[in-house]
Amino acid sequence: MRHPKRIVHSGQGSLRRRFTGWAALFALALFAACSNPPSNRLEAVQQDGELRVVTYASATTYYDNPEGPAGFEYDLAKEFASELGVELRVVVVDRFADVLPRLLAGDADFAAAGLGDTETRRALVRFTPPYQETRQQVVYRLGSPRPAQVPDLLGREIEVHAGTSYIERLNELKRTYPDLRWIESHDRQTEELLQMVWEGLLDLTIADSNIVAVNSQFFPELQVAFSLPGTERLAWAFPRSDDTSLYDAASKFIENRRASGLLAQLIERYYGAASRSNFINLTVYRLRIQNRLPLYQQQLEESARRHGLDWRLLAALAYQESYWDPGVVSPTGVRGFMMLTRDTAGQLGVKNREDVAESIDGGARYLKQMLDRIPARITGPDRLWFALAAYNVGFYHVEDARILTQRQGGDPDKWTDVKERLPLLANPRWYTTVKYGYARGIEPVRYVNRVRTYYDVLVKIDEEKRAEQTTEAIKLQAPAI
Structure with missing residues (x-):
């Protein structure tokens, strides 16, 4: 009988050969165990150690602050990833209208971007149970004519962000009011349109009540004219598939957070204070x-x-x-x-x-x-206003705004010029051109204005108090007549 050829390395004994064989078998078994393909999408995510979410930068979804990433959608998605035992990877798009296309293209596992569960979208994606209910609100600037109902919108200048559920609602209303007209903006997002209304550059816009609440603290002259009929259910969106394992896990996560009260706490954390904000109340300030x-x-x-x-x-x-x-x-x-x-x-x-x-x-x-x-060449009040803005939004975002100011022919060393560019850091047309990206640029502008107001009032009161004390001291030192 002819035996099969066996290769033996020189100097290797029988025990060594046997050990090598066991090691090879163990390695083969380990490789087989590790290379077993996941049976569903949930297992695939857990095996990869990464959960991908697509969103866009805004005050109600995702943004960076001095302490790191934040935003309602980000925090909720991060909790979900933590529950699955994986890391969260955020895919940020420049426009709201790009969220679902990127999801459907396979760039993310799910979308968390303040998406309303609408009939049109439901044909494309599968929505989880809602995590929040909002109302679509018509917004105008205080002092301008207030529309009280849908017929009052006829003939008014209305602009809304393209790709939003506001378009669907307006199309529904148009069936009853054929003369209803509006502009769909592809370049300006909802927050930018709210700012335009505040600046008096736009008559009306429409936004979800949570977005209005957050932005009203930055633009106090914004007012809600009225809410459109019905409510909007905000939910996460998943691609439609026969494999619902990850979707089921997300739905269970949201339901559990609702039942435990943790979802309500998160909503209060991000929207509670904003919904209660108002103008600077100098009467209250003086009392304090x-x-x-x-x-x-x-x-x-x-x-x-x-x-x-x-x-x-x-x-x-x-x-x-x-x-x-x-x-x-x-x-x-x-x-x-x-x-x-x-x-x-x-x-x-x-x-x-x-x-x-x-x-x-x-x-x-x-x-x-x-x-x-702050560069030494910047002196006087400008130096202080820049420092206050940096205290609020971060030094490097202020530097980005100074760079934009210089590019546009303004003086980067003058606060009056730079404060006009800081709000541009919320616009993808501009924040994608600077190093540190998106920021709520209007916030440090308002922040500086408010601190200046509080400071001026306090200086006046303090100086009046000192003058009174000086007068009293003089009276006490004066000889009696």
């Missing part, structure tokens, strides 16, 4: 100067003196941040008297953000750092 400021004035004065700042400026900054309430917490988890982010507090050596003295001193040091980073 009397009954709250004295509790913290000494600490403000000490920290300001230590870092070479005007204590009244530091107080105005603190009021804008927390209304002099050391227990306040922002929608993104920023907390304390000066509302320092966790990362910023760590960099400043602030161990307890809820300790008033630590928070004030940390805020003073951070403002001083921003002032020191």
Whole structure:
């Protein structure tokens, strides 16, 4: 009998050959186990260790702040990924209208972008149970004619973002009101159109109530004229497929979050404060100067003196941040008297953000750092306004706005020029051309304006108080007649 040829390496004994054989068998078994294809989409995601979500940058979906990524949709999607034991990868598109096409092209596992569950979209994708219900609202600027009902929209200038469910609703209304007209904008998103209404450049627009609530705190003159009939159910969208494993997991996740109350907490975190915001109330501010400021004035004065700042400026900054309430917490988890982010507090050596003295001193040091980073050639009030804007939105976003200002022929060293470009950082036409990308650029503009108002009022009250004290002192020193 002829035996098959066996290859033996020189110097290898029988035991070594046997061990090598076992190792090979073990490696083969391990490879087979690891290379078993997943039986469904859920297993595939868990095996890959990554969940992909497509969204777009806006104040209600996804954005970057000094503490990192944030936004209602981002936080909810991140929780879902965490429950699956995988990392979340965010695919950001420039336009809302691109969300579903990118999902259907296979670029993401699901879409989370404030999508309304409509009949038209339902033919393309499968929606989870809703996580929020909103109403579509007609928005106008305070002081302009207010439409009270749908017939009042006839003959008015209306512009809405293309690809949104607002178009579907308007088409439904057009069946009853054939003369209803509107413009579909492909370049301007809903938030930009709201800003145009606020600036008086556009008569009317339509937006979901949650978007209106968030933006009203930045554009207080925006007013809701009326809500269109019916409600809109916001939900996540998944590609239509016979494999519903990942969709089922997401639906169960949302239902569980609703039942536990955690979904309501997230909604309150992002929309509660915004829905209650209003104009700067200087009457309330003056009252708080009397009954709250004295509790913290000494600490403000000490920290300001230590870092070479005007204590009244530091107080105005603190009021804008927390209304002099050391227990306040922002929608993104920023907390304390000066509302320092966790990362910023760590960099400043602030161990307890809820300790008033630590928070004030940390805020003073951070403002001083921003002032020191502004180019030396920028002096006077401009230097301060840039520093305040950087305190709010981050130094590098302010630098991006200065670059845009220079490109457009403005003076990058003048706040009056740069504040006109900061809002452009919310427009993909512009933020994609700068290094640090999307930012709620209108927010630091309003932030600086409010701090300046609070500062001016406080200076006036403080100087009046000092004048009264000087007068009283003179009276006490004057000899009796």
